[in-house]
Amino acid sequence: MSEVAVSPSAKAEKLDAADELAALCSEFVLDDVVYLDGNSLGALPVGVPGRVDDVVRHQWGELRIRSWEESGWWTAPERVGDRIAPLVGAAPGQIVVGDSTSVNVFKALVGAVRLAGGGGGGGGGGRDEILVDATTFPTDGYIAGSAARLTGCELRPVAPAEVPGAVGPRTAAVLLNHVDYRTGRLHDLPSLTSAIHAAGALSVWDLCHSAGALPVGLDEHGVDLAVGCTYKYLNGGPGSPAYLYVRSDLQERFDSPLPGWNSHADPFGMSPSYAPAPGALRGRVGTPDILSMLALEAALEVWEGVSIDSVRRKSLALTDFFLECVSAYVPEGRVESLTPAAHAERGSQVALRCADAGSVMKRLIERGVVGDFRHPDVLRFGFTPLYVGFGDVERAARVLGETLG
Ligand SMILES: Cc1ncc(COP(=O)(O)O)c(C=O)c1O
Known part of the structure; x- marks a missing residue:
């Protein structure tokens, strides 16, 4: 486990407090699951039903x-x-x-x-x-x-x-x-x-x-x-x-x-x-x-009133923070990021190559962290800036670290 100056959970709290889009998560039907599969099926907005x-x-x-x-x-x-x-x-x-x-x-x-x-x-x-x-x-x-x-x-x-x-x-x-x-x-x-x-x-x-x-x-x-x-x-x-x-x-x-x-x-x-x-x-x-x-x-x-530039800023901050937490929590050599480090080349998801990815994702889902598995060896985590917070990101990486530890 590598050293970071501030603990990931303390950093998550600070980032959440400064998040200009944080209030938008109340526009969605969510529970205590960390939902990182919005790049497959987005969460339900409360106004839809x-x-x-x-x-x-x-x-x-x-x-x-x-x-x-x-x-x-x-x-x-x-x-x-x-x-x-x-x-x-x-x-x-x-x-x-x-x-x-x-x-x-x-x-x-x-x-x-x-x-x-x-x-x-x-x-x-x-x-x-x-x-x-x-x-x-x-x-x-x-x-x-x-x-x-x-x-x-x-x-x-x-x-x-x-x-x-x-x-x-x-x-x-x-x-x-x-x-x-x-x-x-x-x-x-x-x-x-x-x-x-x-x-x-x-x-x-x-x-x-x-x-x-x-x-x-x-x-x-x-x-x-x-x-x-x-x-x-x-x-x-x-x-x-x-x-x-x-x-x-x-x-x-x-x-x-x-x-x-x-x-x-x-x-x-x-x-x-x-x-x-x-x-x-x-x-x-x-x-x-x-x-x-x-x-x-x-x-x-x-x-309504949401700028796509602020969404992009948060998306990059979320994926940066996830990669940082993964390197803090996941034992060295267990995963390899397929997602480019350069912001100019990164969408809003992180893909990690991992041995036995299918069963690892099953175990993550059992522990309340929902991403998805793509054949043959990819764990995919999507970060929807409208409803994913930095605390979610920290928890997902921590549970991944515990699962692979
Ligand atoms: C890049 C891309 N194109 C197309 C599709 C699927 O298209 P359809 O809406 O016809 O199922 C997906 C589905 O995930 C996709 O990721």
Whole structure:
């Protein structure tokens, strides 16, 4: 056990006392468990059950079909998209909510190849290649493979850092993760996006592990298309709908591979031929999942008045403190951090490589410290700045140290 000047528990107390976001934890349903799995499923915001009850009993139970208009059900995908927009640095009118992340990866990637005029059957230009993050969350890789087959492109897996050297005149689109789901590594979105643009290709970013945890700056950095889930740091609930961002100047040419009646310019005209609606709602497909969508809308209310910069400051302080406590409590050599030490390369989670990680995580959970296990040997701890405190961090590292001791 290494020496630290102040004991970790005393330091935790000081950090908690100075935490400008500390009061926000009362906005969530929590117990005495240390919950470090918000990078998988965010905790329940206290306002959600009442809202869902109203949506079910009043909007559905009493107003029934009138709610499509009177309760704003029909416009919910764009309205909720506009609530997410400031959290990812997007002006209104560019995000639509609905479907899963996987489905939105498909829309975005095929849409990007079409925007690039690429693909075997596309508008020429010789762009017949899609680059995909070689370390990606599996669903993105599977879908990129299918998108490549459908568009007549070749799929080339490339490590994100290698993208500037790999992207070229053949590349139509590049699909990258902002934060790696396994290691917690944050990729350099501004410089990778500009390298992709310099080669004339389009960028598609998966924001699942960054939205709600750190600033993304979609508009500022000129990202073309992006997708993300809402059940992690946005706390929308299990299976809450994902979102699709299409930069405003690309929307008019965005040709969705899933044109449904909800994205038709005149959805109730019931025309046999398709004419896309203007704007972000071109990314819609079919009838939105209203119960999940409105649970998410209620969950997003906790962000009122919260700046994403203060969230990032706290996130880095939490992960720094966790790493410090791990080196104080965990016997030397038992774990190895896969998460970069440099702030510029770190998301909001810490991944520790550990022998027998699956059973170690089981024992942690039995002792009230909930993280998760990723095959084959990774303990993953997610730090949601809205409800995780420094005392939680100290306790998690202490219990980990005792478990491995
Ligand atoms: C980076 C990333 N992309 C996509 C997904 C999953 O997408 P879906 O919402 O379709 O299940 C996850 C789920 O954890 C993820 O971490």
